[in-house]
Amino acid sequence: MSQKTILIVDDDPDMRLGLHVRLKANQYNVIFAVDGMASIAQARKHLPDLIILDLGLPAGDGFSVLERLRANDSLSLIPVIVVSARELDANMDRALKAGAKAYLQKPVDNAELLKVIRRELGEPALPSKAVVHDLGSI
């Protein structure tokens, strides 16, 4: 089966690298964009299977990226998952209305992120595995 491609749009290099390592380990092909403008260009060029989008971006924030994706026939069907540090109250409704499929708040639990990605890509859910990270006893 061919690898699915995910476009990560985030201006924070640490965030991009962290997601890259995590997604690569889960057999996804990863490409990047660092601002709103570049995200549209990357999406046009590579037609990714899914986009992970930050909201606070230079050169066109996440909401305007969502609008432009939706207005473009060839890009409007790519599922977008918003991953942002911003408060859910004010931003989640707005992002979902603008066409995002899900809104996850940073820091996003790895298992949760992978679950949503698989769901949006139409891949079967992984058998749930009880991974508890914070149990190291002293």
Add this chain to the structure above:
Amino acid sequence: MKEKALHVLLVEDNEGDARLLREMFRTEKVGSFELTHLLRMSEAMIHLRKGEVDVVLLDLGLPDAHGLDTVRQAHAVAPSVPLIVLTGLDDEALAAEAMKEGAQDYLIKGQIENRALPRALRHAIERHRMQTETDVIRTQQLQFKDDFLSHVSHELRSPLTAIYQFVTILQDRLAGELNLEQHDYLGIVLRNVNQLQSMINDLLEVTRVQAGKLAIELQCTAVSDAIAYTVDTLQGAATAKGVALTSDIDQRLPSVNADPTRIRQILIILVDNAVKFTPAGGAVKVQSGVFEEDPDFLLVEVSDTGCGITPEMTERIFEHLYQISDPGQAGRKGLGLGLYISKELVTRQGGKIWVSSEPEKGSHFFFTLPIFSLASWIGPMLTREKKPGDTIALFAVEIGSRDGWLSPDVRKEMSHLARRLLQQCLRPDTDVLLPNMDSVSVRDLFFAVVYTQEYGAEVIKTRIRRQFESCEQLRPADLTLTVSHSFLALVPSGKNQSMETFVERMAARLQEQIDAIRLQRSA
């Protein structure tokens, strides 16, 4: 420099008293005071609204207003104008009450000296100005604190995210093998990351509580779901600590009128605390039942076999920033916000929270939530005056998606939107849109009770269709809409039947119909 004249409004119906006061102003320098004398509260209100008055002298016994009401009325119209109350010799207690209602000072009729009056006026104005300034500064400071907290919390999230990402990358061995010691140390880092994250969340939550921005959406919901969710979420942490976490729930518990998300939040705080303060080998238990002292409420109890709380602490434990050391992590304290937040959440939903405890014997945390009652929702519309032959209609509105729901988030969003639209189709004074009934399978089924007859019901049906068809946001979701309705005759209550019994009976009949429709839809 010429001093600006002070505009004094005298509201006094007793001509003798008024003349005496006018005389006192006459001895003052010309142009320093400008006096308007009115006899009634109604006139005074009109005059105050013009906004030209600097200070009010107010009699408490006017023909159209009396006692403290006079002060309240004046204060409501012109909160920024200082008030001095005029009172009789035997009424000093009333005058003191008036000060609590916002009056700046009081003068006792018959004891006012010539020079004292203008001085009292100027003092009242000055005091009022200072107080207003302090209030403004306080509000600004609170606003600044809220903005600051909210800003800092957001900015803290980004670096925290990076730490979390890379620690879990190392721990999951995505960057190479680890020895056992390294793996354990990363576990410690991660535990602290989680602690920091929950502190940030608490900070934001408190900011919201204090700014009155905490959103609570009441609906008919089962506490047992929230208990099961909480036990499930915290089971891992409890097991790892050697604490037995169990729940004992009667599946026939009545539903409550509360916000399911908020119930989960309260339970997570209480159970997480209980696990934290219970040593290995101990037990934490969650139970629920109808509150014996008040059967309109459901009681939820979280008990532990931990270190317990001293009587002094049981009083203070729900206070803002009250902290107790975490026994598992010597010297480590939380922010002291969890119980404060849960108290706010419980209170805002109409319940109470308290703790009973003995040191070394464990603690029992209790909270109550109002039991959902259909009768209390439809009561107001049924107590209106009825004509023979009046009916109410039960509307069932179901939203579906032709292509199946794309994602749970979108579905939730659509369900919210649909609720808002439906509300707009109903008359706010007579019709009731019932709160969401829980259970995921019927989340998109709404019920409304409408005071109407055959013709009116058709009008409402059309209105709902039009409203949904013209909604731009619902179109791309490719929604389907099913509206059905049935009538219930409002049988005139018998001679011996109280209004309460009548409402209860109607509620029971409605509930039967609702249950039947729900059963049919979820099948």
